[in-house]
Amino acid sequence: MFEPLKDKKIVDLSQVLAGPFATYQLGLMGAEVIKIENPNGGDWTRIGDWVPDLADKNMGMAYVVQNSNKKSVVINLKTPEGVATLKRLVAEADVFVENFKPGVARRLGLGFEDLREVNPKVVYCSVSAFGQDGEFSNRPSYDHIVQGMCGIMLTTGEPDSGPTKVGSPYVDYATGMNAAMAILAGLHEVNRTGQAVHLDVAMLDTALMLMVALMSRTLSTDWIPAPSGNEAWSASPSSGAFDTSDGTLMLAANNAPQFERMCAAMGRQDILEDDRWSSLQGRKENAGALRDTLVETFLTRPASEWEDVLSAASVPAGRLRSIDEILAEDHTKTRGLTSQIEIEEYHRPIHIPAMTFKVNGQNHPNKKPPSHLGEDTDAVLQAAGFDKDELKALRDAGTIPSEIAE
Numbered sequence: 001m002f003e004p005l006k007d008k009k010i011v012d013l014s015q016v017l018a019g020p021f022a023t024y025q026l027g028l029m030g031a032e033v034i035k036i037e038n039p040n041g042g043d044w045t046r047i048g049d050w051v052p053d054l055a056d057k058n059m060g061m062a063y064v065v066q067n068s069n070k071k072s073v074v075i076n077l078k079t080p081e082g083v084a085t086l087k088r089l090v091a092e093a094d095v096f097v098e099n100f101k102p103g104v105a106r107r108l109g110l111g112f113e114d115l116r117e118v119n120p121k122v123v124y125c126s127v128s129a130f131g132q133d134g135e136f137s138n139r140p141s142y143d144h145i146v147q148g149m150c151g152i153m154l155t156t157g158e159p160d161s162g163p164t165k166v167g168s169p170y171v172d173y174a175t176g177m178n179a180a181m182a183i184l185a186g187l188h189e190v191n192r193t194g195q196a197v198h199l200d201v202a203m204l205d206t207a208l209m210l211m212v213a214l215m216s217r218t219l220s221t222d223w224i225p226a227p228s229g230n231e232a233w234s235a236s237p238s239s240g241a242f243d244t245s246d247g248t249l250m251l252a253a254n255n256a257p258q259f260e261r262m263c264a265a266m267g268r269q270d271i272l273e274d275d276r277w278s279s280l281q282g283r284k285e286n287a288g289a290l291r292d293t294l295v296e297t298f299l300t301r302p303a304s305e306w307e308d309v310l311s312a313a314s315v316p317a318g319r320l321r322s323i324d325e326i327l328a329e330d331h332t333k334t335r336g337l338t339s340q341i342e343i344e345e346y347h348r349p350i351h352i353p354a355m356t357f358k359v360n361g362q363n364h365p366n367k368k369p370p371s372h373l374g375e376d377t378d379a380v381l382q383a384a385g386f387d388k389d390e391l392k393a394l395r396d397a398g399t400i401p402s403e404i405a406e
Contacts, residue, residue, distance in 0.1 A: 001030070002360070002362070002364050003029065004029055004030060005187075006031075008094045009034065009092065009094050010032065010034065010094065011086070011090050011097070012033055012097045013096070013097060013099075013100075013105075014098060014099040014127055015045070015099065016043070016045055016062075016172075017169060017172035017173065018099065018173070018176045018179065018203065019097050019176065021172070021173055021177070022125070022175075022177070022178075022180040022201075023070070023180075024068070025176070025356065026095075026180055026184075027070060028069070031094075033070040034070070034073055034089060034376075035072050035073065036077075037075075037373060038074070038077070039400075039401050041058075041373070042072070042373040042374070043063055045060050045062035046063045046373065048060030054343060057343065058373055063370060065353065067370045068352050068370050069366045070370065070371065071371055071379075072370070072371035072374055072375050072377070073377045073380045074373060074374035074401055076400070077110075081394055082399045083108060083110060085399060088118075088386075089381075090119055090122060091119050092119075093119065094121075094122070095123045095183055095187070096115055096123070096125070097127065097183070098127070100126075102126070102128055102133075102137045112196075119196070120195070122190075123186035123190055123197055123199065124196065124198045126198065127175065128200075128201075128203070129145075129202065130204050131200055131202035131205060132200045141203065142172075146171045146207050147171060148163070150207035150211065152210075152211060154226075154227065155214065155226065158229045159226065161227070171206060178209075186199050234252070234254045237283055237284070237288075238262060242298045244298045244301060244306055244319075245301055246303060247302070247320055248303060248319065249303045249306050249307065249317060249318070250317065250319070252317070253315055256280060258314075261313045261315050262313070266297055268293075271294075276289065277290050306319070307319045336358075336363035336365065337363070338354055339352060339354055339365030339366055339367055340352075340367075342369065352366060374400075374401060377401075378391060381400070
């Protein structure tokens, strides 16, 4: 197994999507992830309503997707004993992750300086909407709000369609991957210097970095991006979306060799021989006529045929697919992007993500379902050195529950 983090322990105080996805990925690399949940239902994605049958079991799909293979520990952080208990766990951990609004962890006594006192080598990762400083830092937010604020919605869709959101919480998951990368770097830095580090990962920062070509050009020139529909970033008249006899083909024939191979594969050598389009400059100047000519030809065959013909000629092309179509194809199955787990009394396997990359030809899956709320509380605390009397005292103080409702 590929387990580069097998000797690392992560105390995860984050909830919902971004933070939990970061620690989930690190868990797939072998880290022990201890998820700290509140006694009043835990992470609220446990009751997410994507799949009501799972939510009824306190295992909402949004929870299962990024919390499998973690240990669930319930601690009431509103008590002094709860904060002290968490500090004891962090004292022997390598990484601490939180996604409170900036300042909340510090008010709880769990800020970077607080935890560095109990663990001088801790990698402390704060995940938030807007970062730990700046005018917006104390604002709450979610993926779709950040999508609206970062500028991507005003560049998505057709000019007359109005702003359009990306159809998945991609900022959340990209932020999770960004945080995982930051934590890996933080572990190496601590190993190099022996000093704790505080990582500040923000959703808005991540969203802007996903748009770095637009961001850099806007800052460096007077250009402001407009909605570009399905056109390619290159703005080449032989790239973008083209109608076919039965659907849409996405095409990228940007440079001269690609354009020449495309014309040959289409059986349209005459396009190359036309003075209007024989040069790159000519193709730009006569883009409208060229596009009309290409569409006329593409309409003669199905998108799947054009995909095969052009791909065989080393011209980047792919037909539009729905997500169920691409997931059903052999290629995606070969890549091993998911693994299957079973949840009690749910009569279908649940697919959860594997690592986002392959190692030595393998994509190591996760096959352990999430723990029930608080299921691992006693075992984790005992492993951290709490004896029976201390556990009883924590129960009496209401710091850890005596019973956990599933």
